[in-house]
Amino acid sequence: MITSLSVSHLVLYDGVCGLCDHFVQFLIRIDGQDRLRFAALQGDLGATILREAGRGQDALSTVIVVADYGSPRARLLDRSDAAIFAVASAGGLYRAASALRVVPRLLRDSLYRIIARSRYRIFGRFDACPIPGPATRAKFLDFKPKNMV
Numbered sequence: 001m002i003t004s005l006s007v008s009h010l011v012l013y014d015g016v017c018g019l020c021d022h023f024v025q026f027l028i029r030i031d032g033q034d035r036l037r038f039a040a041l042q043g044d045l046g047a048t049i050l051r052e053a054g055r056g057q058d059a060l061s062t063v064i065v066v067a068d069y070g071s072p073r074a075r076l077l078d079r080s081d082a083a084i085f086a087v088a089s090a091g092g093l094y095r096a097a098s099a100l101r102v103v104p105r106l107l108r109d110s111l112y113r114i115i116a117r118s119r120y121r122i123f124g125r126f127d128a129c130p131i132p133g134p135a136t137r138a139k140f141l142d143f144k145p146k147n148m149v
Contacts, residue, residue, distance in 0.1 A: 008035035010069035010141065011086050012049060014060055015040025018123030019115070021130060023063065023083070028136050030090040036139070037069070040129045043142035049076075061116050080108035 011027060013020040024038055039045040041060050049066060050059050053076055065082040068074050077085050080100075087097040100108070132140045 008068065009037070009086070009089050010049075010066040011036055011038050011082075012041050012046045012064040012066065013038065014063075014119075015042050015046075015129035016126045017119055018125060019119040020063065021126070022123065027086055027090065028139060030087070030092075030094055033089075033091045035089050035091070036086065038140050039142040042129065045142040062112075079112045080105065083112070084108075 011024065013024055015021075027036055027038075039049075041047075041050065041064070049064075050056075055064075055076075059078070062078050063082045063086070065077045065085050066074055067077055067085060084097050084100050088095050
């Protein structure tokens with residue numbers, strides 16, 4: 001499905017969502033093991049992964065993690081499973097986020113959907129994907145300066 005890279009996990013996010021941007025910035029700060037990479041769902045890489053996974057436009061309203069990206073074990077996680085996995089992948093004390101999986105997925109995803117429905121109203125929406133700063137640019141696999149503002 002994906003070409004081989006030395007990346008552990010790929011976080012696909014809504015590139016124009018303020019909440020998603022805050023989540024990505026949080027993950028960058030806590031990723032002490034440098035295991036996470038990022039791509040906007042609206043970008044070429046995100047669109048290709050969604051298409052190959054048979055996901056439609058509704059996937060743009062969720063965060064998706066391609067765990068073990070670039071390996072034969074690659075698998076897609078979405079909604080609360082993706083968020084929990086991404087935080088826990090940062091290592092250290094953040095591994096404790098995995099404990100949230102004891103909450104039934106139906107409940108976790110219901111809360112996730114409520115937040116997702118109002119995320120633009122509460123956290124805002126960008127006209128285009130923000131440009132990553134020089135210090136973090138390499139973490140964004142779909143960064144193309146001409147396409148971003």
